[in-house]
Amino acid sequence: MSKSHTETGLSWAGFCLTAALSVMLLLVPATAWAQSVDQNAQANRQFVEAMQAIRQADQAYDEAEQARLLQQADTLLSDIIARLPESTLAVQLMTNQFIGDFDYVEFKNRLRGLACVDPKSNACLLHRIEALVTPLEQPIVAPRWDWLSLAVAHYHIGSKERVRPIVAPFLQAVRTGSAKSDISQDLFVSRTLALTGEVDRALAVTRQFNDCSTRVYNLADIVEALVWQGDMPRAVQIAEEVTEFARTQGCAWELGLVAQSLLHVGLEARARTLFLNTVEEQFSRFKEQRGNCCPPELAVAAGDLGDTNLALGLLRTVQDESPWTIPVVLGKLEQRGEKVLTLTYADQLQDTDLRAETYVQLIGGALRARDRSQADLLSARLDKTVTDTRTPMALVQRARADKLLFQDNRWRGTFQSALSEAERGTGQRRDMAVPLLAALVQIETGLPMLE
Secondary structure (H helix, E strand, C coil): CCHHHHHHHHHHHHHHHHHHHHHHHHHHHHHHHHHHHHHHHHHHHHHHHHHHHHHHHHHCCCHHHHHHHHHHHHHHHHHHHHHCCCCHHHHHHHCCCCECCECHHHHHHHHHHHHHHCCCCHHHHHHHHHCCCCCCCCCCCCCCHHHHHHHHHHHHHCCHHHHHHHHHHHHHHHHHCCCCCCCCCCCCHHHHHHHCCCHHHHHHHHCCCCCHHHHHHHHHHHHHHHHHHCCHHHHHHHHHHHHHHHHHHCCCCCHHHHHHHHHHCCCHHHHHHHHHHHHHHHHHHHHCCCCCCCCHHHHHHHHHHCCHHHHHHHHHHHCCCCCCHHHHHHHHHHHCCCHHHHHHHHHCCCCHHHHHHHHHHHHHHHHHCCCHHHHHHHHHHHHHHHHHHCCHHHHHHHHHHHHHHCCCCHHHHHHHHHHHHHHHCCCCHHHHHHHHHHHHHHHHHCCCCCC
16 A cells, blocks of 8 residues: 555544544533433422422321321432432522422421321420520530530430531531630530430540530530440549549549549449548638638539538538539438438428429439338429429429329320420520420430430
């Protein structure tokens, strides 16, 4: 073959290759465009089906049928996001944009409300309590134990997938130091993590802080959470850690908490020695006018470790500034058999909600002491308080007592009444969310996780 024929062949081959590449380059965007059009078309079809299901639900008389149709619509909308992510509708749904007059956020809230098909269920009770909580503002700038309590409640008796979206912004605020608080340097994040199964993260957060208050309180919370979770070996390890930290850092005000941690893990002799030494030192400082007498946690420890007169003496010293200590300390003394003194103390309380809470703690103490007649007497006192006041918190305490006293679900009706009273209230709705959540979690788990 001549040179000219060879060059002509190569030139023709090059032209063909260039033409083929050009066609392919033209086809790629065309194919991508076709795929995009197809995804939009599929998404539009599913969205129309979802809207039809929602309209049918709006017209349904039967609650079960309404719930079925709304869940069908949710499945269709969620599938648009998962399966057709390149569609315009997927972007709009993912970013909570209005689509016509359809509000995806409102629809999700309506779905959560389906829990109230059974108005006495935990899901419904949690849904109603959440409506009392002030909306969370971003960025996080202050502690919000109401939202963190909600996360703990969902972890134990609600929907676990709700936990991380609530807790993550608080954890990020602690990491970046963007939030400031005089109450807790870690915004209660460590306790929340420990109560939601994230003990390692809780420890990592806690060990960032070297001040006595934050470190000791958090480690004590983690010890308690580990005991509740049944991980006693690790609880002992952390109890030793908090004891050593308090010793090396000279933490004095927090030693009541350290004593409680030792007691929680079964080291009673060491707890008692530490408690008695701390009481002697605190009273000595007080007499010499070198500070306040005693931290409230020392009074709580006295309920377990001190004699009755010492426990009541410490309680009278701290109760005005820390009224929460009254039911806790008296409940511990009731369990130890102190029936007359504790009942007299409770009867004289002027705050009716606090008195109702104290009666419940006394009922628990009496039942642990296997004194049913005393528990019934206390229940009657609680009934009178509830009848006289009908406050949401008094009703909540009646629900707690019903759970302790009876092996049925009568407490749910009382809890519903408490919620209804809270929903009708004004000005204190947010303040009600945390005690309602604390009571509900304790009723269902048997543990005072949120107190």
